[in-house]
Amino acid sequence: MSELPKTQIAVQLIGPDELILNTQKSVPRPGSYQVVAKVEAVGLCFSDLKLLKQFSAHGRKGPIVSGIAPSVLDEIPSYVPNDKPTVPGHEAVVRVVAVGEKVKQAKRGGRYLVQTDYRWLPTASSNAAFGYNFEGALQQYVLMDERIITAPDGRSLLIPADESLSASAIALVEPWACVEDAYAVRSRTALKIGGRMLIVADVPFSEKSIFELFKRFGTPGSITLLAERNPLTMPIDRVDSIAALPESTFDDVVYFGADPQRLSLLFPKIANNGLLVIAQCGLKFGRPVETAVGRFHYGNIRMIGTPGCDPADALRRIPASGEIRPNEAINVIGAGGPMGVMHVVRNLCQGVCGITVYAGDLDDQRLAALSAIARPLAEQNKAGYVPYNPTKNPPSVNYTYFTIMAPVPTLVAQAVLDAAAGAIINIFAGIPAAVGGPVDL
Structure with a gap:
């Protein structure tokens, strides 16, 4: 040494x-x-x-x-x-x-x-x-x-x-791997077997719906219940308020109801890698819900839902991965930055049939530089490519896939409003974990 x-x-x-x-x-x-x-x-x-x-x-x-x-x-x-x-x-x-x-x-x-x-x-x-x-x-x-x-x-x-490659070229593997992982990632599609579950019910729910949920998607190790009426015959721990629950503890949280304030209080209770399952039971929230949007990236939490009363129906909707699908209308928001360019190039070169990549950026010079790279790739791979400046020529499109490159909660909220049925919203940019934002559910 x-x-x-x-x-x-x-x-x-x-x-x-x-x-x-x-x-x-x-x-x-x-x-x-x-x-x-x-x-x-x-x-x-x-x-x-x-x-x-x-x-x-x-x-x-x-x-x-x-x-x-x-x-x-x-x-x-x-x-x-x-x-x-x-x-x-x-x-x-x-x-x-x-x-x-x-x-x-x-x-x-x-x-x-x-x-x-x-x-x-x-x-x-x-x-x-x-x-x-x-x-x-x-x-x-x-x-x-x-x-x-x-x-x-x-x-x-x-x-x-x-040894034959330059150090700077090798170092680019890390950001490219981050881009690829954003699409290859496989979210948990079932309950955590042996994990901790919280059920909060503002409306009546049936024990049958919980039995069916466990039968199809796994059984937790413990259940904590906050509800006026308890229809469950299985062992549970009952609590009287959300405030009494520990933070970042529950692997799966099932909420029956549509109270915006109530739901917002549940986000801090979800453990990293946890699922929040919402069953609205025919009700509507009436206004946007304050969500822990930063934890979707840094805490890897996921939120799924159904307009009905069957939480199993929500879990069935989880996509197998974050991969783009045939005939996708892909909106890359912040496409002119270095990582945005990588996302545009990556998706154009996947060989997925029928896709169109909409590349949005506020800077016309960055868009021009991107287009010099992206247009030839789109033609080569028989894919659509549409650059746009959202302040000048925003497309009127029902997007089926969003990749968000800027750590801005309002962009997530707008993506929810602009999304087609079954769309995937990929929050690539790391919004700070402690930052929340209203989302129309």
């Missing part, structure tokens, strides 16, 4: 809208399970700006709440949750220069693409990640711990990188 310098240059975020260029940041020496890597290339992402703006309020900057012993985290100097200064940069290619004696997979001299998302290590509203609550690559050297960067199935999150 004699080649490691004592200090390095690093960009550090030290608070909301506060960053410094630290020219004397120490270069760590690896512990027994740790590696130190020299950064070859790192891409800048709009997510880095969101981290700068939100800092400790960002869902991935909070402390890890489970999945690893706190004593292990105490041994990792690059673990910087809450208000500790952090180094951003998660689109990284590195070369390992030093390893601890108990490191099994990373090799000294090895060149790697860094996979950055630690989804098995949850925070209160998201999960741990490289470049967030673990220091990232906007520095010359970075320390990683093999106990963190090894997935539960044993795979290393350091992905070997070909």
Whole structure:
């Protein structure tokens, strides 16, 4: 390790809208399970700006709440949750220069693409990640711990990188993977077997509907009920108010009714990766419902519903994946930015028959640059391509698919209003986890 310098240059975020260029940041020496890597290339992402703006309020900057012993985290100097200064940069290619004696997979001299998302290590509203609550690559050297960067199935999150490719080209794999994952993702289509369920009923419901729900979609481990009348003969825990319920606890929440205020109070009770199932029983909400729209991205929660009283009918409507379908009218909102361009190009090149991609952006110059790339691809793949500026020439289309590139809750609300029956709304941009917004349900 004699080649490691004592200090390095690093960009550090030290608070909301506060960053410094630290020219004397120490270069760590690896512990027994740790590696130190020299950064070859790192891409800048709009997510880095969101981290700068939100800092400790960002869902991935909070402390890890489970999945690893706190004593292990105490041994990792690059673990910087809450208000500790952090180094951003998660689109990284590195070369390992030093390893601890108990490191099994990373090799000294090895060149790697860094996979950055630690989804098995949850925070209160998201999960741990490289470049967030673990220091990232906007520095010359970075320390990683093999106990963190090894997935539960044993795979290393350091992905070997070909020596023949440029570091900057390899670093682009990370944003492209994010784009692809947005479509390949498979949401949970059933209840969590053995999980915690909350049933809130403002209108009468039948035990038969719950039995049918469990028969078709799995049985939870426990049920908490808030209702004036209890039709269930199965074991339950009853509560008198939503306020008495713990936060971020329930894997599945079933709501019978259509009270906007009541429903808005249920969102904080849903655990990460949870389902909110709404059975309106023929009623209407009457006004938009304040929803936890930021948690659809960072908490991976999902909301489904039916106008009737059968919650099983709602679960049957969950699409198999986020993939585009034949004859889709796809509205990419914010298409002129770097990630928007990737979404447009990706969808035009999928070979899905009959699609038309509507590429919306407020900047005519960005649209022109996008069209120079997208038009030839659309012609080559026999797909439709329509660029538009929403302030000048918004198309009048019932869209069947939305990809939202800007972290603005009002865009989600408008997409709901503009959506055709059966449409998919893909909230790609990470609206802050704590941010809500009204949605017409």
